[in-house]
Amino acid sequence: MKYLVWVVVMAACFMASCGQDEMLEKDKPIAAIPLKMALEEKSLVSGDSLEVTFSSVYGTPAKLDIPISIVISDGDGLDISNYFNDLEKTITFQKGQTVLAKKFQLGDAQITKGQAELIASSEITSIANSSVSFTISNSELCNLVSFQISEAVEIVKDGSTVYVTMPAGADLTSLTPELEVSAKATYSPQGPQDFSSPVEFTVTAQDGVTNNKYTIIVNAVMPYLSNLVADLEMYNAAVKELEESGAARSAFNKWITEVANVAMTSEPYAVQQLTQENQATAKENAQNIYAIVVDWMFMDKKSEQAGLYLKKATALIKAWASINEPTDHTPRESLITPLYEAYSVIRQHIGEQDRVAIDGWIRKRADYYKQLNFTGNLLENNWNTIRINFLFYFSQILDDEALYNTSVNNLKSHIELNILENGVSHDFVNRDAFAYHSYNLLFYARILKAVGMYKDKTAATALYQLQNKKGSSIESCVKFWEPYMIDTENYVHLEFVNTEWAPDKDRSDYNKPYNPMGTVYVLDELRYIDTKCAEYVLKITSMNKYGRTFNYWMNSLQPAN
Helix, strand or coil: CHHHHHHHHHHHHHHHHHHHHHHHHHHCCCCCCCEEEEECCCEEECCCEEEEEEEECCCCCCCCCEEEEEEEEECCCCECHHHEECCCCEEEECCCCCEEEEEEEECCCCCCCEEEEEEEECCCCCEECCEEEEEEECCCCCCEEEEEECCCCEEEEECCEEEEECCCCCCCCCECEEEEECCCCEEECCCCECCCCCEEEEEECCCCCCEEEEEEEEECCCCCCCCCCCCHHHHHHHHHHHHHCHHHHHHHHHHHHHHHHHHCCCCCCCCCCCCCCCHHHHHHHHHHHHHHHHHHHCCCCCCHHHHHHHHHHHHHHHHHHHHCCCCCCHHHHHHHHHHHHHHHHHHHHCCHHHHHHHHHHHHHHHHHHHHCCCCHHHHHCHHHHHHHHHHHHHHHHCCCHHHHHHHHHHHHHHHHHHECHHHCEHHHHHHCCHHHHHHHHHHHHHHHHHHHHHCCHHHHHHHHCCCCCCCCCHHHHHHHHHHHHHCCCCCCCECCCCCCCHHHHHCCCCCCECCHHHHHHHHHHHCCCCCHHHHHHHHHHCCCHHHCCHHHHHHHCCCCC
16 A cells, blocks of 8 residues: 555656646747758849848758848948848748749939848847858940831831932921930930921930930831842832833743742751852742841831841841851852842841841952952953952942942953953853853843943943954954844854854754844843843844833833943
8 A cells, every 4th residue: 555655646746747848948039940041043133133031051941030120321330221122121030931032123212333132130030141242233224226207118126327219299397206225325306397497316325424326317208228139210110110010010020029928938058168059949049038127118118017027038148147158269269249238228227236147248258259259261351250240249248449340440451351342252252152242241240230320320321332452342342242132044153163162062052053032131131231132032032021020111111332
């Protein structure tokens, strides 16, 4: 009995002791986990967000809510928390969380660029990296993103200059533009402006100091820029004819639009150098680019379609500019001539970066052909005529007057060698064929049209009629050729019989009477400089201008000589 009482007493004592320990444990405060702080961004401009992250040092969830105090001060220790939108002076790392992220946006207030410091503290735990420095400033961006004027026909931005075309008769004295500028930037002047003369706009960054100036030039007439395809008079005549003639529209669709539609689905193509193996594909690619650009010429420039065509043509030409290098085989190189003609049309309508890249490619080619020196027959025949054709094209595209003068001097020297007495060409003597006499004239024709497009028809005609020391000219070459084109019964020439180039004797037309039908393509080009070529074409083909080529049609759209 005595033992039982002792056991009961001991048990009671044990239970009492356990109950006391539980009460002590319950009353003991729960320790808060230590935290660490990190900033995602160390340099902010107005509009950016300060991203702050608090996390458990050990990755364990918080056992209780942890209040955290936040203060942001500048380099002098002054509280600048009010610069940040929705900044909470006290945030809570809640029970059960392992990570807490907060964002505070730097507002639009005018501030001085400098250092700032984020300080975080908590009365119940420690915070690692509790003080972190970063920089704040107002935005320095001050770009003109877009410029619009209602009813504008075309708007072209070229660096810091914007060219705006308004419909004919538009009142330029009170136009209200819409400008989109960099975020937080402002611009002046605002409201209606008198654009009868250039107006300068200043875009000022949020910092109030940094700015860019843009000049806006508005014209009430479509600015038709010189190119190798058509001058303004020819272009306007073409537009009118396409509007009024179903036959013209049908022919244009066949020559240009149908080709362009297919070409718009093509991938960029280019080769490092033209070779016999790739020349056919290269020629087709250049013709496709030409079709896209010519179709674009006659589109509404503000339409989505026009934008897509311009972008496609630019990409296709840039592919060539990125890798292609010139060679001394000028006849082969002439196969991509349509590419140069296409670029001359869009050059001032594409972005500055693209234009600089393509211009650089053109400039390298100009330098190469300027320095290329042929000897022997190549100096005297079509190979050199083509070289000079390139120089004229490149001088006009780049608007390089010095290169143009060099081209003219090269041409004058060349006709002394290439054109003999009575308009007989060196090519005719060397190959004994009108096929090559006419082929040589093709590049003279292109030279003369280039001069007409960028200078005027008078300058082109002067070069056409310019006589060498033998009294011959390019025009003399056409006159020498004329009877063999239009009176084939009385003027017969057996082709290539006395050629100096042995492979000619394997041609299918060797020792055959010259057939002018095979060289009408040259007359299509000569039609620009000599209207008599229209009579030759009609005599040879019995076709009107819609039955020939786009070049022939376009070259016919001009006043008579």
